[in-house]
Amino acid sequence: MVVESDGLLDESSLAAAPLPQEAVHVRLDKPRMDDLADLVFLANNKQVAANLSTMPHPFTADDGRALITKANLNLHRSEGFAIRLKSTGRLIGLTRYANVEPGGPVHIGYWLGEPFWGQGFATEAVHALVDHAFMYTDIEELQGSCRVTNPASRRVLVKSGFQYRDQSMIRSVGAGGSVPIERYTLERTIWKSLKGWGQGR
Template sequence: MVVESDGLLDESSLVAAPLPQEAVHVRLDVPRKDDLADLVFLANNKTVAANLAMMPHPFTLENGRALIARAAQVRKNTGLFAIRLKSTGRLIGVAKYAALEEDGTVHVGYWLGEPFWGRGYATEAVHALVDHAFTHHDMDELQGSCRVTNPASRRVLVKSGFQYRDQAMIRSIGAGGSVPIERYVLDRTVWKSLKGWGQGQ
């Protein structure tokens, strides 16, 4: 899940838009101070960090506090959310979108704590994230990427309507160097045609 979330999400913030974003099993809403213990426990995982661009390992209380503080900032074409289980309200990961390049290209990022992998939660979260981005902002497309060695993240992007664009190299703090990634794109017009995704599941 590389740029699934850049861990610290330096360019991210919570937009002033309606919350929470509901899915079948998860919802996206504001990361809070009382999420700190869960956030640090789940993010402080070498396997998670190695699949992301900017997440440090170890992930400390200070990193967690910084992420929560960033969520209070407001920026154009940007959103930072806690991924929560609807059944319990507990934080299980983080999802975001932000303009990470000078050209204004908006990237999606996400990660889930390892105990929650393989249950479809990431796909639900990315669907809600994409819906939020296109509904409340004016970008024409979203980009996402994953490590070449991360088929689970590739499936999340494809199931969310993203289409393969190319391969590249990025620096991953958690992996300790440059790693190959696949880059994907989702156009607003494609999103509109897929807007009924997830219904009836």
């Protein structure tokens, strides 16, 4: 996922929402300072950083502390979560939804450490994140994006109900410059329909 917010957002927060429902193999909850070693080990990876907009490389312990602190702020229309393996409780990545700019569209972001790629964990995490956003906020549309060279991230978005919108360019700190991205959207009405079909089966 390319777009993730790095600034402090509107702090006129609603009461903290419940945590997302657990998925089959992962659960989402708040990252903690005792996750710092795992976070730095997984995030300090050029291949991870190059697919995101604001993640630096190298990724230091100070970067990790700042990320954990930000994820635990109660902000309006913004939530950040650790992605954990249910079997061990180990942090394997992060996910969030947030306004990139005040009053702007709400974007989702997600990343997994490289040892956990290709196992369906990101799709489970994004499903749980999307459900949380639409169940506990008044958000009407979510936006997601991925680098055009990242088919795995594209599959996560499509499997989560997002529909292709257009292409654009974005600056990526980890990639060291501007990169082409594909942008996707998911409306609340589409999400409701998809949830209804799933319950019908």
